[in-house]
Amino acid sequence: MSKPTNLLLDQLSAADREALLATAIRVPLILGDDLIQPGQMIHAVHFPLSGIISTVNEMADGRSVEAFMVGREGVAGIEATVIPMRSASRQTIQVTGEALKVDAGRVRALADDRPGLRRMLALYHAGVQRELEQTAACHALHPAERRLAKWLLRCHDRSDSDVMQLTQEYMAAMLGSQRTTVNEAARMLQANGAVAYARGKVRVISRPALEASACECYRKVTALRSGGQSEAA
Structure with missing residues (x-):
């Protein structure tokens, strides 16, 4: 298998990476598809090579909000690398790409025997927890324009293009906001010369x-992730 371009995998020693990817399969990430739905067992983890996987929490009334996103810097399904786990959220494809799919049980077994792999997964898991804590504060305290700018920056960080296919309806669902609120926030960002929006x-x-235009949370989360990577190096 060719050398992965997933940044998390690139932190591993050659031996740990080879062991982890010995049975990995390359799978497409298709826009709009779900990797897993709430309540399902997480049988596999996905290391994106390109594209974006969003973890989305859904309410009983049909509203939703994105908890966090994963691109080539991480892994989707991290909670199942510790013990067998059911997903509390929906994992859906936000941007088309590819990923390396590995059986979650195999990852757990390898982590038991390989301290370097176990430490890398633990550091990444801790980084996700810090991001979730910051996101909770962000949703409660920051205005829609700044949250939208932060979210677009995170998408841009994980994309291979300056153009991203994102409808206002989708952005509203990811931010847990009304479509009218997102529309106004997008207009403000366009007026500031940050983005242009047309036809989805x-x-x-x-x-x-x-x-x-982004709130402080973008820089804080970026710093937290960078710190975790340096610890793992």
């Missing part, structure tokens, strides 16, 4: 302008 596509015009 967002184009990043000025990355610095988008960063200036």
Whole structure:
């Protein structure tokens, strides 16, 4: 198997990476598909090579909000690398790409015998927990425009293009906001020269302008993730 471009896998020693990927299969990530639904057992973990996987929490009234997203920097299904686990959320494909799929039981067995792999997974899991804590505060305290700018930056970090296929309805669902609220926030970002939006596509015009519009949570989460990677190195 060719060398992975997943940044988390690239932190492993060659021996640990080879053992982990010995039975991995390369699978497509198709926009709109679900990897897993709430209540289902997590039988496999996915290391994205490209594309974005979103973990989405859904309420009884049909509303939803994104808890976190995973691109080539991480792994989807991290909770099942410790013990067998059912998913509390929906994992859905936000941006088309590819991933390396590995049986969750095999990951657990390898982590028991390989301290380097176990430590890498633990550090990543801790980083996700920190991000969830920051996101909870962000949703409670920050206005829609700043949260949308942060979310678009996170998408842009994980995309291979300045153009992203994102409808206002989808962005509203991911942010847990009304579509009218997201529409107004998007207009403000366009007025600031940060993005252009048309026909369900967002184009990043000025990355610095988008960063200036984002709340502090984007920089905090980025710093937390960077810190975890340096610890794992």
